[in-house]
Amino acid sequence: MHYRHNFNPTISDEEIFDNILDEQELIGYYSLPLQDPSIYKEYAKGVKQKNIVVIGIGGSTLGTYAIYKYLKHSKELTKKLYFLETTDPIDIESKLENVDLNDTLFIVISKSGTTIETISIFKYIHSLVSIDKNNCVVVTEHDSKLKTYADANGMKSFEIPKNVGGRFSVFSAVGLLPLAIVGINIDDLLKGAKMVHQSFFNKRNFYKRLINKARFLVEYKNSFNVNVVFSYSSRLEGFNKWYIQLWGESLGKVDINSTRQGLTPIGIIGPIDQHSFLQLIIEGKRDKTVTVIKVENFYNHLKIPPVKLEGLEELDYIDNLEFSKLINKQADATIESINNVNDIPCDVITIDGMCESAIAALMYEYELLTSLCAKFMYIDAYNQPGVESGKKILKEKLIKNI
Amino acid sequence: MHYRHNFNPTISDEEIFDNILDEQELIGYYSLPLQDPSIYKEYAKGVKQKNIVVIGIGGSTLGTYAIYKYLKHSKELTKKLYFLETTDPIDIESKLENVDLNDTLFIVISKSGTTIETISIFKYIHSLVSIDKNNCVVVTEHDSKLKTYADANGMKSFEIPKNVGGRFSVFSAVGLLPLAIVGINIDDLLKGAKMVHQSFFNKRNFYKRLINKARFLVEYKNSFNVNVVFSYSSRLEGFNKWYIQLWGESLGKVDINSTRQGLTPIGIIGPIDQHSFLQLIIEGKRDKTVTVIKVENFYNHLKIPPVKLEGLEELDYIDNLEFSKLINKQADATIESINNVNDIPCDVITIDGMCESAIAALMYEYELLTSLCAKFMYIDAYNQPGVESGKKILKEKLIKNI
Structure with missing residues (x-):
């Protein structure tokens, strides 16, 4: 008897980790x-x-x-x-x-x-x-x-x-x-990525945490098919875009059983999108996970001065507050209001600050998370067959001028 | 006998249109x-x-x-x-x-x-x-x-x-x-919006088209819970963000039967996101509708010059092409490759050009579409109760300094 394409079994943490170890040789x-x-x-x-x-x-x-x-x-x-x-x-x-x-x-x-x-x-x-x-x-x-x-x-x-x-x-x-x-400083960039590399490959706790997250996202993919990254700094707007490509293009694939897979990435910015997307998260259909990203240290002490504005005295409680404190409290308030509704999966990543190693560590961690999700989904994270057909059609249109 | 909250019935085009006519008095x-x-x-x-x-x-x-x-x-x-x-x-x-x-x-x-x-x-x-x-x-x-x-x-x-x-x-x-x-020119802006207003309220065909679209999006909301707007011009990046707020915050609501509703907006830019999100659309799970927005006239004649690059001769078929033609052919190729897979709902909006009336018409049409979807969903498009709790939590955190 021969078999081709078993239905996907539940896979153990150790197996996933071994798969990644094997993949390291090729990728x-x-x-x-x-x-x-x-x-x-x-x-x-x-x-x-x-x-x-x-x-x-x-x-x-x-x-x-x-x-x-x-x-x-x-x-x-x-x-x-x-x-x-x-x-x-x-x-x-x-x-x-x-x-x-x-x-x-x-x-x-x-x-x-x-x-x-x-x-x-x-x-x-x-x-x-x-x-x-x-x-x-x-x-x-x-x-x-x-x-x-x-x-x-x-x-x-x-x-x-x-x-x-x-x-x-x-x-x-x-x-x-x-x-x-x-x-x-590209040495510091690599240092940040290396820290995560070493934690993942050498420290049992760290890889367990990341494997748990990937396992959750994949096992609940049919309930929660949208993964929101809610970044509390406008400086992370580029990171959000990068995440959308990484996640969308790596995980939107047909698996070994010919079944369409895919988790849909969304990147939003706090506090701006509290005035936009948050309503949908809190009251809308329960189809989203939320990862809030906070910046621990903005290395910036810009303050709200105690200016008296006639009629607006009720807001004087913000006087003398640093903006970096305000934005982080806004993040905390959002996290609390998401947690309060009890049925939205939500985790929080706090990165160190406005430095090379912090952003590099975050990005490398997301690369590992993407690879892990792909393993759980039995798909190839590294190809993109779905975009090739469009390229062929374009070439034909241009050459034949149609 | 008294009743409260009937299950939502299928509603006719005429009823929806009458609802909007009534709503006009209030909104x-x-x-x-x-x-x-x-x-x-x-x-x-x-x-x-x-x-x-x-x-x-x-x-x-x-x-x-x-x-x-x-x-x-x-x-x-x-x-x-x-x-x-x-x-x-x-x-x-x-x-x-x-x-x-x-x-x-x-x-x-x-x-x-x-x-x-x-x-x-x-x-x-x-x-x-x-x-x-x-x-x-x-x-x-x-x-x-x-x-x-x-x-x-x-x-x-x-x-x-x-x-x-x-x-x-x-x-x-x-x-x-x-x-x-x-x-x-704000007169031209209003002119563009007014054109859509008049078409909707006076011309049966136009309101039918828009009502059909809203009906489709709502009736298939459980299969296709994500609505992608794929805009083929970087100039529409701000429109995409505006659409995300309009759609997310208006439609993410609890309906009259206490059931969570919501359609998730995504805004992407072509051709950039052909190299990112398109793979997920084409090969991923079938949970998305796609609306491609094209700009008919860029009023710009920037050309690809016939420069010879050693080794890259195979690409000479792009020589003398205007960039505005190229980007629109890229849009067409994407539309064709989406249509080819046969099971992704996809429509195309072509706006006139880089002028006030074109962008205003597009925005006003999206406002109407949002109101229509809300009517089909039996929700209030105009409030945002889900963001109030976060504001209260923030105020408490700031006043008590916790």
């Missing part, structure tokens, strides 16, 4: 925190331009943007980073409006090397400014056609390993190169 | 497109400052931001608009960094008049610059405490009618005042 992102990032720091030292423009889309930009957006106002950065990532002509023009292209380094990032958005924009850039090895560098797979282009023009290129998927690539050249150039 | 947003906006244009003429800072959150900013973001690069605007809408201290500081506060008009917007975020930020502004009737104007309900403040300081104020909810208020003073000041 490259796991070990990225352990690398030596000297090549990026070396290259960064030599960059003279003030503006850095990344041309890329999806996995080639979202992680870098998440870290840059999180840190850019808390660090003394000497250069500015821009992202050209869409074919919307108004977006392209408006982003370039204020950039001195003669004082710009272009970083062209495409794993496959032939991403249509990236190459379209790169061609357009050629019509604005002369491109050569002095103002352009490439990040791609070692044997891609973009690499051929770089080599033909004597341009420096950095490699994205074949076994590191775009949405898991933030700690490869994709993220480290531009971030090092603008002055983010 | 103020319906008739906003018919108003005379002269008072806003008059006030706008007298504004000398270059920078306009709106202090507000949720319904007080999202609609204005949606329209401003959509149009700001396509219109010759003489003033810049900023939004202070969160208690995140880093966000507040970074937004004010480049604004000359001595050349700024502040517009404080709060329907209730006592929104904690708005008043906190407004107090903070007092510590940076002297505030008086020459650089500050207020938008609030006629009898709010913020109105008391304005009157006590001889400050101009504009009214938000009691029966116009925050998230339905974009065509009231909330949106029209700041937009008129920065140079958006």
